[in-house]
Amino acid sequence: MSVVLQVKEASVLFGTHLALDAVSFQMHAGERVALVGANGSGKSTLLRVAHGLLKVSRGQVRQSPELHQAMVFQRPHMLRTSVLRFVMWGLWLQGVSWREAPVRAMQALARVGLQELAARSARNLSGGQQQRLALARAWALQPNLVLLDEPTSSLDPNAKREVEHLLSEWVAASGVSLLFSSHNLGQVKRLATRVIYLEGGRILADLPVAAFFNQPLDQSHPEAHLFLKGELG
């Protein structure tokens, strides 16, 4: 499978704080990579670097020419507009004409079950609906890589399930690649094919999902082992 994203020796400095420390990894088409680690480990920074929102202080980020990314944030900001226009604005910013945008936006809303609420103010939606709307906007952009920054961490269990279900459907239907951060290890097991464990801005483990959860890591990756032990009890 072709490499869609390559991060090479990337470091990010915030003042004197080293948020990412010589991180290297690559993603292939169709992969679903989960970034795990404690708060402040560099997951969100790495996602932003991969998306081009943050410039690296050192190192390189290479994207394949065919790569088309969309990002979903932990708390999507709802523009002061209707649900339909929220998606249309995203399309327009990506170069889709205002005339063509409504059709594509409605298709995306139907995909996440929000077509009935198209005329409603986006700010009136519940947290779960807002995250589904953010997914609809990302879906409308027809990306081949979706970056998600803790997409379900601020949602209740039902909304979490809905968002996760939509992501699974999306992956099954189009084979889209995912790069997402999560504290929910169950979700990581269900969605990811590969897990990257970060600590202090460094990658300390990069393993297939089965190896990460099922193999003893105490010898090979002691930090990841301690993290898992703490999270799983």
Next chain:
Amino acid sequence: MTTLTDTALTALQLLTQLDPLLWAIVARSLWVSVLATAIACSLGVVLGAWLGVARFAGRDVLLTVLNTLLALPSVVVGLLVYLLLSRTGPLGALGWLFSLKAMVLAQAVLVLPVVTALTRQCVEDAECSHGEQLQSLGAKPWLRSVLLAWDERYTLLTVLIAAFGRAISEVGAVMVVGGNIEGFTRVMTTAIALETSKGDLPLALALGFVLMAVVLLLNVCISVLRRWRQRIDGSVVVAAQGGLV
């Protein structure tokens, strides 16, 4: 107490009898301040929105100067505009001194830093909070500034109303550049100052009532606007006057 009551009663009579002198002054005041606010807002919102998003060398210095200009005394603005428009000044050829145009210019200069600084703060807060989400969709700084200003339009409407309040209630600048000429450049605030010094307290008080009524109307507008937005999208419209850093 009797003097105050008598003055207030006479002032009310002037208002209810639609005294032409009084209402001419009110109309002139509103015209000057509305025009000045419109000019200041069209420049200030664009400049403030851009400053809220753009990052460049010297930006901090520019913001410090801008915030300092918020405290600019209106008489100083009047003096500067006077110097610009006086016969020997750079804009003397326009012949605007002691005219309504000069008053509009002075008020616009006075209000411009207010609009720019409040807009900058509002858009910068929005940029910090969710600018990167627009950036992730491909919006460059200039487009983000437009989109964020549009998204914050109801807060910016409050800025506009606050700017109008500042313009209509100032006295120093219009006094210096307008000259307070009866029937020509006399506005509410300059008339109040003059009539009080002459001892014509009823007219001064009647104008004071109108001025207060205009300010009250502005506050009612802000309040109605805020409730309307809360009803539509369930979010709180934050008053733009607060939180200047």
